[in-house]
Amino acid sequence: MQIQLEYILVLAAALFCIGIYGLVTSRNAVRVLMSIELLLNSVNLNFMGFSNFLDPGEIKGQVFTVFVLTVAAAEAAVGLAIILAIYRNRNTIDMEQFNLLKW
């Protein structure tokens, strides 16, 4: 018995679903950002699985994972800065009260 591609993919799917659940249900804005990180990580895990099992010769999945890592770092920095700016304006981090653009 060995680690199969399907194990990794099912695991990444489970992590993705947990991330979606947190993204939709959480009220705290910082927790929403953490859920987005979970989503990105599950996609990275998929890339890694494909890179190892389907394309071990030239590991393009690992290259893409490095790019996703870069974009995730940029996204986290800008997202947290936006949350800080909103917190200074509205004095809350409740997602239900961020309704400036809601008709």
Add this chain to the structure above:
Amino acid sequence: MNLAEGVQIVSFVILTVMMLGSALGVVLFENIVYSAFLLGGVFISISGFYILLNADFVAAAQVLIYVGAINVLILFAIMLVNKKEDFSQMPGRLLRQGATALVCLGLFALLGTMVLVTPWELSTISPAAVGNSVVAIAKHFFSDFLLPFELASVLLLIAMVGAIILARRDIIPEITTTEEGSTGLQLPERPRELAGANSPKSKQN
């Protein structure tokens, strides 16, 4: 990866339990500080999966970037907006959460059946036999992925400048002091604390 198969399976199971438990903790804990630390646990266990999948360089990068940078950044943000806030109850909260959980379970079932049904064209090359992954990644970066590589550096620069501008304290114009000694090198604006230092309105921070 030259581990025995039993070792691989056991570490896979341990990493799976650790990752799924930490991820559920991130989503379900009330206290957000616990969530942030458990997020670090998720990143560490994902890095363990990368090592199992013969990707040593990306595993190291995962620990450095995610645990060392992003998780610390999230902890700083939690400290900066550290406000005990009891969220007002929305009507139908349980219904919403139940519906979301149902949709997520359905999505998981869909993805799971898709993964199990699809006939994957597995490669016959043994991944452990392929040489150094750092060299392979570097060759990709500087040949066929050169443009995205450079664009990523530009993106990081833009994100850094944008984060600084967004998170900066709001700036108000300086009270004009027309003295002869003032040079043109002075900043036209200054932070709010300095400007309102001797007025009572600055106490609000």
